[in-house]
Amino acid sequence: MTQCRFDDGTDEDDDFPEWEDRVKANVAGEVRRRRKERGWSAQELAERCEQLGHPIPRNVIANMESGRRANLPLVDVMVLAAALKTYPACLIFPVGYVEETQELPFQQLVPTWEALRRFTGEEHVPGYDAGLVPDFERHASLVRTALAGLEEEERARFAAKTATSRAQQEEADRQRAKYGDQAIAAKYRLRILRRELREEGAVTPDLPPALNDVDPPEPDTDTDTTEERL
Template sequence: MTQRGFDDEEDDVPEWADRIKANVAGEVRRRRKEMGWSAQDLADRCEQLGHPIPRNVIANMESGRRANLPLVDVMVLAAALETYPPCLIFPVGYVDRTQELPFQDLIPTWEALRRFTGEEEVALHDAGLVPDFERHASLVRTALAALEEEEQARFTAKTATSRAQREEAERKRSEYADQAISAKYNLRYLRRGIRDEGATPPDLPPALGDVDPPESEANTTSEERL
């Protein structure tokens, strides 16, 4: 499988931009046909999503006649085609090798996609608060699972028919309760750190409404807490 319409030796700035546009155009065309849509069908769906992209614009893009390709168009086209914007830019499996930036060598499209999405870390690149939000999501899942298991163990202990069953259920209930407390503590600490960065942490599900400290404590500064 080869890069569509380009010689692997060409890597100047215009060719890089054209290569990326060709990636998007080729994948839009492939997805559209896979869904059994005409260019007009795709244009209609984009309009339904609130960002019209006329049929002739889509046709010009797919044929390589469109001079530019705004990011907002890529976002809406991806939503219309029920895929993700990075998958249009770096069509893994349909384009073997591509460029991440001008003047760079061609690399496997899979590698380019992973760096584009931050899945593969790049030295000296700042991921912002993405790792914190990923850890937050993981802690929320852990806490909710522990609370559910704790409640189930509590019910088992209450309905146990023997002392041994009740004691085992109580042991498990205590273990899950400790897991929930630990996850909640780590969540509170993490959310405090996000706020200290001047950012807003993700919303919490109702079951974890006690994670955040009372309003008075939340409004104190780091120095005051120390």
């Protein structure tokens, strides 16, 4: 029997394990379930972990699944998830297989689905800092918008060339201008966002070749030096 302190400050004796034991039990149970679902032995899972470059011996996996392992390093969770073709968060919060869990020590049990959403940042928690994640999500969205605009613009350009009537050509030209403007607007916002990210000291995501003109060209230092000498 353990003692849990809840958010309202009260203490209550219960038969639930401590928070860290619950987390380990979630991972162990989900690893065991997914391993058996694939028809693998503990040895086969161990071999797949070794192939990924982080060996986890069979006896360590067996002890984890049976609850005899005292600790559970994060790196092991990451490799076990990759070996089982899932995400680490899905091992920690097995949605649909564990109804409720604790997010932190002394907290009330909450639905596992809600805990997972807060863990991944899908659900905003007041006062929490998401870092640059929202900016990178916006970056990805702008890239998709710009690429879609360029693709549709090219289709409209082809439709204009192959139009069999003046009306078809005019409609295709309108569509081409519409999607061209969409691509230009998205690329402009991308340029500003990438500049702001660099000012924050962040490394900006790579751009697809079709958007290589988003970033302004780097100054030619050799040319600048020559001009200064002149």
